[in-house]
Structure formats: structure tokens, C-alpha cells
Amino acid sequence: MESKIEFVELLITDPRDSEFGSEADLDVAVDEAGDELRELLIGSWNLDPAIYDILIAHGYNVEYAKTLDEKALDDVFSVTKWTAHKHALRRKLTAWEESVLYTEARPNSDSVTGTRSTPSPSDRSAVGTSPQRKLLPTAVTKSLLDSILDRNEKGKIVVKFYQLHHCLDLNHRKHLAHTIVDYYMANQKYFSLADMARFAELIADRFPPEISITYFNPRNTSVNKKHPSGMLYDRFHNRKRKSVTPIGNTPATNASFQSQQKLAALQLSDSDIRRLDSSKSWLRNNRAPGDQVLKQWNHTVLLRLRSIQHDKDKNKSTVFSEWPRYLDEDGYLLVNMFGKIIDSVLKCKITFQVDADFKYLFEKSNEQGKLFDEWEWFCEVFLEYLLSADVKDIYSRQLISSLEEGDCSQAFHGLIKPVRTSTKKRPTILQAQIDTCYICETEEEFTETLDSQRQELESSGVQFSPRIFALGSIDNFECFYVVTNKLRYKLPSLVRCLDVVLKLKFTLDLQFPESSELFWAFISGYFYDIEYTQKSKNTQILQLIAYLKSRTE
Template sequence: MHRYYNIYQFPVKEDLLDISFDEFGGITSVPPLRVNVRTLNEEDSSSKKSNSHDESTNLATIRFNEVYAQTNFIYNVWETEENQLRLLLSQWNQEHLADTLLAEKVYVSTLKIINRHHMQRLLKKFDMGTEILFEQNLEKWRESIGRPLLPSCDTSIPPCTPTLSEIIRPLTSVSATNSREGSSLNSAINTISISLREILNETPRGKMLVEFYSQFSRFQEEQRTSLISLIAHYFEEKNLKMTLSASYKMENEILEIFPSEKLEYFRTSKRGRIYNKYANLTQSFKNAVSKHIRNDEREVIKNTRHEKSFEPEANGEICLNSLKFDNLSAEEFDRTWKACSHFRLEFIKSNKSIIEVFEKWPFYKTPSGYRLIDIDFRIAFNNRNGLLSEWSQNVEKITLFLTTEQHIKDRNIKGMLAHIKNNDALSENGKYAALIWAIHGFLVPTNKVVKKDLTGKKITTKFTIKDSQESVIYLGSNQQQVEEYISHLKKTKVWQPAIYATGKDIFSIENIFVQFGETRYEFTSILSALDICFKIIFLFDLKFPEESIMFYTFIESYFYKFKPSHNYAKVHILSEFLST
């Protein structure tokens, strides 16, 4: 407790109270305070000076607001509300505010119920530093009397300007009521409820700007430019998307927090200086760096195919550790794998990076990892297995469709279909692989892709039938050619599964395997390889290859009975023919 020794004189009727505080712990002290009380009469004051101190002094006990004296009188030390207020302000070393508060009829009783938004109006004639100190003193005092100051404006009062101390004080939460904008997935991911107060509080430059304003009560153009740059860099570094509405929100918060600022300082165009600064930052980085570097974080759109909700098993981590460290038999491994399926599928569903999925569940990368993909696909998508179960009964119909009514115009594919019809000695893999390639002759890719080369020049690419075929099954004359092709793709394409094989032609296909990133699964059946390719795409929620979107949409809707992610008239025509 701080100790003070002060002399207070209060006029009481014709007499004068001379009160010496032996110990004063503050106006809110609870323990009794010892005081010396003596009454002095003007007529005999000089004669009484010769008397002993003990004869002219009565000992009393004082509590807050009252004096209990050992005389016949009870004096109210705090006789007026003005005295109460002045004494309180003196303890805060802000006595100079007394006249202003009294002029506004603000007393101690008023300070007990005052809200933050009143203070700026009350102290508008004073500098920002005085306002901050007053608010700090008021907060401590209100807490000591059990009536803490509310952190924000009273909701029953119209919206008000936040005080500067709200900026400086660390923020504990961000309002959850701010709605997220944008209907696209990118907008939904990047739009976050962010406030200027949070930016100022979290960054060193933000705190310096606040301190500058508290001292000078205004910004010059140099500080405004720094503030704009601070906001734009914060959004870029946090990977937040700056929308027009977000920039407008920042502008309005600037006007609220720094009242001397004007909208014209920041809204020099429709977009405004904040939005333009952010756009310039992101564009300059793309021009300098991004376009030259392949993105290894193969980000994919999530939650588009996994419609089911998965409740993770409570022992999911235990199962995962058992899979990693216990010496399990094949049967025990499969049983443990299935026992934590929902734990794993929920992780896959919520995770945006296939790399992270494979790091947590490295068993997918083993040579037999395709079995685990098949297990998880069946659990996630209700045992759909249409390609393997329905392909053979549709082979003749597909062949018939492709060879009639001029559905195929490509000469090479026409020759391929003729060879299928006239050669009963073809192997199953050769026949099925050729028919898969032939389907691309009807589902000819129509989409165009615009990309930029290293110089920034835009290049429009229209995919061919061969592009579509080889994005599903690539056939090399030997293994070296296949490996060189895969190495080339790794430099330019994201992770997408595809089938690779060798042979002098598609009918003599052999050495079949599926390559997915750095993982390779070997197969003896071309149909099983295609089945796993599709299941990889669906399970890990990847995009269909751009070259063969129409082909995979056909497989998706007809064989696996999913609602197609894209609508194509030719897919509908072929599916309708096969269904009759």
C-alpha cells in the first residue's frame, strides 16, 4: 500500500476542520484510517495555540465517507460531491480535469456507471495521452470497487468511436459475427474476419503508428502511406484475400480509430489505395517469382466428393501407431487399417495437401498401397465398384456404338476398332486397352487451356485425342521411354495418377503400372489399373486430368453412378445408349 501524508481543510459551519491523515491507502481502502481531528475557533485560536497538542486533539476513526469522532459532533468529511471528485482525481494525478468533469456534471457516482464511448466526448478538449491515462485510472478504480469497465460500447447506445486504448490493449478475440463473403471456394477459404485493431496490435509497425498518433493526434501523408502498406502486407503474409468489401471495411475502421483522418485520404479511386496496394504487391511477386516456380503443394479443392460425415474413432492414433510400429500379420494389418478408417477418412477430407496425407499414412506408398486405397474408397463411397463389375458386359455395346453412325471420325481409331472386331485372339488387356483408347475418339476433348510461358506470354492449348489418351494410358516402346516421359511430366504437372505400359502397339500392352507422384503400383490387369486411377482421384479429391475430363466424367457417371461433376452432351448420349 502506498503511504501519503496530506493536510485537508474543509469549511464546516463557523469552524475549520484540520485533518491530518497518518496513513492513507486510497479512496477505496477498507481498513479504518486513523486521523487527528481538532476544531479551531477564530476568536480563541491564538490562545489555544499554547495549549498542549493532546488537549486540543480528538482521536477519531474514519471509514470511506464518514468520520466517527469522540466529540459530540459527527462531521462528514466528504461533504460535497465536488470534494469527492477532486480527491479522487488527485489520487490519479489528474486534478486539472476536475473543472471539466464538474462542468459536465460528472461526479464520482457518475464515474461508477460511465462507459468507454462517453470518455472521448468528455475529454475531447484534451490530448490523447491525457485520455489514455484517464481511461487507465478509471479501469483500475472500477475494478477495485467491483464494477469493471465494459470492453466495448453499450449496445443500447448508437455505434460510437472506439478509444485508442482499445487498440493498444491486446485483443483476446475477433468478432465471429462478421460474415464471410464470396460464393467461390477460394473466397470462402481466404475471407477471414480481420480487424484493423488486430493488425495494429499484432505488428511492431502498427504499435508505432498508434504511439505516433497518440502524441500528435494526426497523420501526415508519410504515416498514411505506412498504414496502407502495413495493411496490404499483413493480408499478403497471412494469405488473406483482399476483397473490395474488406478494403472498404479497413477504410471505415481507420476513420473510427484515427478520427482526424478522412475517407478522401484513402479512397482516391473506386478500389481505393489499400486494395490497389495489395493488388500491386501480389502481382509484382507473381511477375518476379511465382510464375517461374512449380508449386509443390498440390492443393486441391476439398469437400466436393466426400459427402459423408466421418466420426473419427477414439482409438485412431493408437491404431496408427500400431500400424507403424507393431509387427502385424497381413490379416492383422487389414483389420487394424479398417478399425481406424473414419479417423483416416476425416483427415483426408479435411486436409488440403496430398503430401501431408501420404506423410501421415505412408502405407499408401508401399507397392501394395493400392489395396488400401480400394478399401478406403469402398468405405467412403458405399462399396461402389461399377467398372470392375460392369465393364465386361458393356464391351460389346461400347464397340457397337463406336463403330456405327459415324461416331468416330479419326482414321487411326477406326482401324483400331476394326482390328478389335475382326480378331478374336486378342488378349484381354490388349482388347480392353484399345477400347479405352477408342472411347477418346468419340469423347474428343473440346476444352482449351491458357497458360503463360517463362517470358509471360500467353499460350492457348487445345488438347488432341492423343493428349486425352495418353493422360489415361501412356504406351512406350520400351521402359526407358516410359521413364523419360514420367520425368518430363514431373517438371510440369501436378500429382495425377496415370497408367503406363510398354509394347509395340496398344494390343500388345505389358508391364502395366500406375504412377502417382513418386508412388508406383504394378498391375497385371489394365482394367484394375484404370479402376485404381479413378479411385485415387476420388478418394483424395483430385481434379480429373485436363486432357481427359470428358472420359473420366463418363466413367464417373456411368460405371460408378456418381452425379457427374461436368455435363457433356456426348457423355449423356453414350451413357443412354449403353443403358438401353
């Protein structure tokens, strides 16, 4: 049976075009270069992984590999036991059109010199050549996928399950990924990224409503996603860990929101700072009248953003001392009196300090509206999604009845399980639930728990990330608090707490608790259109979003 050669386009953003600048993305560029060289040597040429290790150790990438001549080969493979590797690589280079060792018939000028002129990367960029990488060939077809499924018992189980239920659960997704990877392992073939991308597309076509990104999720430097992921990629590279050098699992770092507004704050002139200091001093010494407080607060936003960026204290103590209105029990509230009556009952409009700063920084985001408008609908749909999933965590399953009251934050982590933190440890589901919303029965328990957490984190030198406390029983909360090391806000509802926590993170440069960051990545991306971390592309989150979108179509 002949296999039709198809091409999958893998678009990789050149780090030089990144909005974060080449210095900040240096480590991303190095990782990408290593992945491309791996694809060329092991994926396309089927060479020994040791050759890749040797070239990487000498600082080579694909562009430099094009310039490898006889002298360079002798220098790189100087150890006697590497001679076979050198000859194997030379054979591939002499057949590679991009190489200076390419031996195919060329113009006379090339045959005389024995080399071909290859422009450097900088030369190509100078003449406007596209930074996109070449397309990689793949022989993966629909018939190949069908053949693999038909010849494998797990594959047959997956097909039969889908015919009965018209969807796949987590276990059968794993069976499907393992079946395809086992095919490559049995045939001692390297599973290239191009093949993974094509299989992912075929799976999505073969088993709707599956999405391709579940099985292969390519790197994306725009959200600081340095490495590919997905069930196919993870399964293959976990199996190949001993024989092939793995790609480093570098912890994610949050993308910096250095917007034009923040840059403007850092560039304030001395005269502007002196002028704004008078308003800052007024705010430190006055809580009323409300309209004047609101006016001065908005007037000093650049000076406040400057203070936030300059404050290196993990808990922003300097910011809170300079802007003490944050610390008032209801300090996030500002009453803005308008000439006309906005609300016939309250006869005023309530604006939030945190809201004001957030709106200034993220003018294009979906500021609060989507969260407040769709939260109840989301909880109802999430309950359906949760009931159809195989949730093994006992506490999360017990919470299902409570979701009908509109709180799905606790059960979220039972379905979207926590991932490893920067310390390489995987938090428990319970820890993620506690760090998202800690439930206390009484005000006294809340105060004691809050003081204890503040002391513990302060002594260990860890930032007290914004978090939520709920008072009462899980099926009947009486009130809510949002707290940090210095702040303590009493709020009327859970959804308002979610809104305030998110805005504290982005306005004060605080961090979400690592244990529950998947939850906050989902809230930020789905309700506010802010994708600040590669965890926004987590497969579990993408599957949930796909389900939500299917319910709105």
C-alpha cells in the first residue's frame, strides 16, 4: 500500500521578532535551535542520538550545521571512538542541499572551489527572507491511522467505545495515544513532530469532538511555551527518555505585561513626579469626599504604577505604605458622585481602586463583564462536564451537589489536576483547593487561620499570594474575604472575590498560588482574554474551553 506524502506546516516564531526582545528570549531561542537540530538529525536522518549530543555540546544548531566542512568535522569529532559518527554525518551532509559538502552537480564556480555559497542567517534576514522554518515531510495518512487502530487491540477498544458513546474519555484517549506511539516503538522509528501534528489532526477528524491540541500542542513563544506537549509527545518522549536526550522541562515564567502605560510610568520626569506627589500626599491623608478621592486616584495612576514596579518587596510593603488607601477595610471602594443619578436606589456609582488600575492597564481586556454575566451559566455547564468525567478524587465528587449553589472553584481541581510547580513538586488536589478558597466555619477560625498563614509565609520568605476565604458551610456561605499579607477585603460574593484576586495579581504584580495556577490561568484566559502563561495552553484547560464553546454554538 503506497503512502501519500503530505506536508504539515509547523510555524515557529523567530525569537528576534518577539515582543519581549532577543535578550529576554535567549533561552527560548536556544531551546528551539536544539529541537530543530534534533528533528533534522534523529527525526529526518535517523542518525544516532549521540551525534546530536556531540553537536549540541559544541554549540551547533541547524544553521551552523550547514557550514560544517571537512575541517570542522575533524575538529568536532576529534575523539577516535567518534569516527563512525563522523562518517555517518558526512554521508548525510553530502546529500543535503543546504550543506557546504553537498556533492550534487553545481555551477562551475562551485565545482572549482569545492564549496557552495551559503548566506548566513543575518544575510538572509537582510534581504527579507521569511524567518519561518522549512516544511517537514510526513507520510502519515488517514489510512495509516485506520490500519494502526485495526491491528491493535487497544485501538479496537477505542473505536468500539467511540461508536457507542460518540466521545472519548480520558482512559480511551490514553489508549489511543499509546497505540500510535507503540507503532513507532515497535518499528524502531523516531516519532517526528511533523508526524505527531498530522496524527493529531487525523484524530480530531476521526473522533469528533476531540481536538488536535490534546494530542499534540506545538511550542508557542508568544505565550512563553518553549516546548511541545500533548499526549502523543509526552508518551513518546517518556518512553524514549533513556535512549534520546530529553528536552529540558524548564519551569514556566510569566509573560511580562510591560504595556505602554507601565513604560510611561517608568519614564515620568522629575517635574511630573513632584507635581503628582501633592495628589499622592492628599490621598494618604484623606478618605473623603468620595468624588475627590476618585479624581486624585485616577490622576496619580502613573505614579502608583511606578511605585509598584520599583517595589522589590515580595509582598509590596512599600506600595501599601505609600498608598495606604489600599489597606482600608473597604479600601478598594471609591464612591464617585455624578451630577445625575445613576442608580435610583443608591444614587451613586461604585468604582473600585483595583478596577481603576486594572482598566488602565488592560483597556482591551473583557473587564469583569464576562465573568459576572456568565459565571452562573458556566457553573451549570461545568457541572454537566464534571458529571461526565471520571473524577477519582473523593472530596471533589462529594462537592458535586454543592455546585448547584454556584461555586465550582473547589471541584475544579478534582477535574483539572494541579501540575508541577517551580520546585518540581506536584501539589495535591486538596492543597490547590485550599489555596483557591479556604473555608472557615466562624470569624474566629478565619482570623486565626489568616494570622497563622501570614506568619508561616513571612518566616519562610514566601509571598502571600492573593487568596479567598469563605465563611460558613460549603452549601451556605455567609461572607467572603480576599486577603494578602497586608490586605483584607470583605466581599459579598465568590464571583466578586475571583474578580478582585485576578486584578490584584495584574495591578500589583503579585502572583497566584502555584498550586492553583491552572484555575487562575483558566479564569484569566476564558473570562478576561488574558493569557499570561504557557499553562493557559494546558490540555485539560483547552478541552474544557472546547466543551464550553460547543455549548454556545
